Amino acid sequence: MLNFNKFKQATPLLLTLIISMVFVACYPEHNQSTFDARGPVAAKQLNVFWWILAGAAIVFVLVEAVLAYSIIKYRRKDESETPKQTHGNAKLEFVWTSLPALMLIIIAIPTINTLFYAAEPPKHALEQHTLQAIGHQWWFEFRYPSPNESDKEIVTANEVYIPVGYPISIQLDSVDVIHSFWVPKLAGKVDMVPSEGNTMWFEADKPGVYYGQCAEYCGDSHANMRFRVVAVPENEFNDWLTYQSTPANESSDPLALSGKDVFKTAGCSGCHALKTVVNKGSKGRIGPNLAHVASRRHLAAGVLTNSEDGGLVNDSYLQENLRNWIKDPNSIKPGNIMAAQGVVYTNPDRKLTEGEISALVGYLTTLK
Ligand SMILES: [Cu+2]
Helix, strand or coil, X not given: CCCHHHHHHHHHHHHHHHHHHHHHHHCCCCCCCCCCCCCXXXXXXXXXXXXXXXXXXXXXXXXXXXXXXXXXXXXXXXXCCCCCCCCCCHHHHHHHHHHHHHHHHHHHHHHHHHHHHHHCCCHHHHHHCEEEEEEEXXXXXXXXXXXXXXXXXXXXXXXXXXXXXXXXXXXXXXXXXXXXXXXXCCEEEEEECCCCCCEEEECCCCCEEEEEEECCCCCCCHHHCEEEEEEECHHHHHHHHHHHHCCCCCCCCHHHHHHHHHHHHCCHHHHCCCCCEEECCCCCCCCCCCXXXXXXXXXXXXXXXXXXXXXXXXXXXXXXXXXXXXXXXHHHCCCCHHHHHCHHHHCHHHCCCHHHHHHHHHHHHCCC
C-alpha cells in the first residue's frame, strides 16, 4: 500500500526536481531549445504552441474556478443533511460540448495553416537550395546537388552548411530504420522513413551553429545521433560547397602516407569513401564520408567536440578525439556499426597496434 506520509516527506524533493526540469527544458539559450526560434518555420511553429498554451490556460482557469465554486457552494454543510441531487441539465451539457468544440476549431486554424506552411518548401528553395539528408544508424549523410554537373552530388556527413536568409528544401531518407530530423531552433521534427521521401524546409535568420538531433528512437546509440547545421553568409556557403567538392588532401608527410596505407589494409576504406562528388542517387557507404573529416567541428555525429566553443577545428582536440575513437569506438558510441563490424575490432588477431593508430590519426588529421 502507498505510504502517504513517506509520499508527503518526498514532496519538496519531487517539486524541486519537477520545477528544475521545467526550467532547464525551457531555457531559451539551450542549444536545443524550441523557445528560441531562429528561422521562420520554427517561429511559426512556436506561435502555434503559444496559441494552444493560451487556450489551455483559459480552459484550466475556467474549469478550476467552476470546480472550486461548486465544491464550496454545494458542500454538505451539516452531517445530517443530504445535498440536493441533480440529474442532467440540457443547457449546461450543450455549453460544455459546444464551447470545447469551438475552441478546437479556433486552435485548428493556426495549426493547419502551419502544417501546410512547414510541409511545402517555397518554390525558389526547390530551385536553388535542395539538401538531401539521409539517416544511418547512428549518423547523418548530407548531399547537395553539384553546382557544376547536373548529374552529380556532393557528399558529406554530420555537419552541413546552409546560406543565411535562404529557404532550404530538405529531402529526407533513411537507409535502415526510421529516424527523425530535428533542428529545434530552425524547424520541428520530420521522420526519415526508408523509401518514403518526406520533405521539409527551414531557413536561418542569422549566422550560427545550430544543433540537430535524431528524434525517433533508432537503436542503441540513438541519443548519440546528432548533427550540426552551420549557417553562414551566401559567399561563405558557396566557398564551403566548392571546398567540399574538392578531392581529399594528398599529404606527403611520411606519417600521413603510412596512415593512408593502414586505412586500406585495416579495412577502413571498405566502409568510408574519400570521394566527394558522386553520381546522383548512388548508394552511400556504411560509414560517413571522410574526405574532409578534419574540417568538421565534431566527430562521430556530434558526440566528440574538435573545437573550442563551437569555433573552428583545433588540431590537438581533433587528434585526441580521433585516437580515442579509432582505439575503442564502442566506448564512445555503444553498439555502433564500426565497432560491431570492422574487422580490426571483431578479430583480436587484426587489432590495431599503437603505431597503426598513430599513423591513422596522422593521416586523418590531414583530411582538412
Ligand atoms: Cu534515432
